[in-house]
Amino acid sequence: MYRYDCDLHCHTIRSDGNDTPQEFIDKAAECGMKVVAITDHDIEPPIYISVDNRKIPTVDYAASKGIELVLGYEFSCDTYVDDVHILGYKLDWDNPLVKEEVEREKESKINAYRDLCKLLTENGISIDYEKDVLQYVDEDGSIKYRKKEDVQRKHIFEAIAKKGYTSTWQEAKLLVRDNPKLNIKRRKIDPFDAIKLIKDCGGTAVLAHPFLIDEIIKYPDGRSYTRDEYINRLIEHGLDGIEARYTYSKTSYKGNLSSEEIENYVKEHYKGKVKFFTGGSDYHDDEKKGVKNPRYIGEAGISYEEFNKIREYFI
Secondary structure, three states, X not given: OOOOOXXXXXXXXXXXXXXXXXXXXXXXXXXXXXXXXXXXXOOOOOOEEEEOOEEEEHHHHHHHOOOEEEEEEEEEEOOOOOOEEEEEEOOOOOOHHHHHXXXXXXXXXXXXXXXXXXHHHHOXXXXXXXXXXXXXXXXXXXXXXXXXXXXXXXXXXXXXXXXXXXXXXXXXXXXXXXXXXXXXXXXXXXXXXXXXXHHHOOOEEEEOOHHHOOOEEEOOOOOEEXXXXXXXXXXXXXXXXXXXXXXXXXXXXXXXXXXXXXXXXXXXXXOOOOOEEEEEOXXXXXXXXXXXXXXXXXXXXXXXXXXXXXXXXXX
């Protein structure tokens, strides 16, 4: 399978991925990657990791493996629109604005995901927050426990699939998001505020997977936007780039376009409106959980030549 040299959208166990940061870097090195990014959901990246009982900068560990590591943050945005995710790179991770947002997101998720499990159960999909979500079995068959603040919606979708209510976590996601009774709206940061926060912290703002956003967006107050109108508003508020290459065929994308067709559309339609285009696999190492068609590091991304042209925005 073809791999791009640079993958700017990947996850670890710090959010809903299945690799530790060290495991992820080691696997990226085994794949021959040149540049990878850790962009976990709603949490600052791992600045340090422990290796052989030594605390070392994560970027230095990656460099020792021949990898340039980009540190990022995937902001879940817009309470009323699913899958609006702004990737923030090159932020000042010690800035109080980042730390305050992380804490706010933790509380928002804890309350919403506990309520979602209760609501699912009341509607015939029995998901116990403690036994099915906080408790899980790792790839070695050992029982582990998540902290409440570490729970992501994807963990609930995986529990729904594991218990046989759907075949895959992607189907579970659509089951929840398309049923008004089940689709609990947790309070998320406004995307304009996310872009401003990223800029105020010296970072770069990139819209992830634009075509996971619904083609027509409707708000409870009656406002309505097309996807293009919505993205143009983000651009007006300072968006730097858009993720053009992405693994749509392995996600909950509901449209009929291929990943290549989406890439071409994004590049043609937004050329000159943003500074650059990126790419990422949205890797989670779902293979560890038995997903039949998992995403792989570098499956989507950009070439090293492309990265070098925009390097200043990431490192």
